[in-house]
Amino acid sequence: MKRIRGTATVLISVSLMVLTACSDAGTDSKAGSTPPAATGASSTAPSAAATSAPAAASGGSDAELCAKANAAGEAMKATVIEAAKAALAKQETPPAAEIKKAMEEFSSTLNAAAGTSDSKVATAVKQVAAQGAKAAAAKDPFAAADQAEFTKAYTELTTACKAAGVKITA
DSSP: OHHHHHHHHHHHHHHHHHHHHTTSSOOOOSTTOOOTTOOSSOOOOOOSSOOOSOOOTTSOOHHHHHHHHHHHHHHHHHHHHHHHHHHHHTTOOOOHHHHHHHHHHHHHHHHHHHTTOOSHHHHHHHHHHHHHHHHHHSSSHHHHHTSHHHHHHHHHHHHHHHHTTOOOOO
16 A cells, blocks of 8 residues: 555656746746647647747747647646546546647647747647657656656747747746
8 A cells, every 4th residue: 555655656756847947948938838638739829039940830920939838738737647646636647648648639739839930939739749759659657757858859849939929837
């Protein structure tokens, strides 16, 4: 019984640490306030600070791309937290299949949002999407998401979005 409780605690702690680390950089902006349910084709208002970066292939600016990435991250975070809470209530480990599905949807949403754009923000979004897909394909998605490459990709995304005037909170 203690082993299951300890394992669940460790997994939840690691996942929350990774998700918290992803939200440390950035500046205040209202563009990232899209509700978690609106991940794919949501239309969010860009930050007041207009960017001179090229528009993303999906038809939006870098600020809009950052807002879409943030919304996708919020949705994934909400799914992971709910799975962790449910598993903890049962003193079980969060089901890897549910976490993998959340990571796959996250990566897919990011890739679709970035399209074929080659801006700095789109490149950072694609790197995060690649790391999310890598984590989703791993046997243990929690451990795969807690790698330096994933953290580095998220740091680059938050830096690029900060330059575009958008705070990444997911």
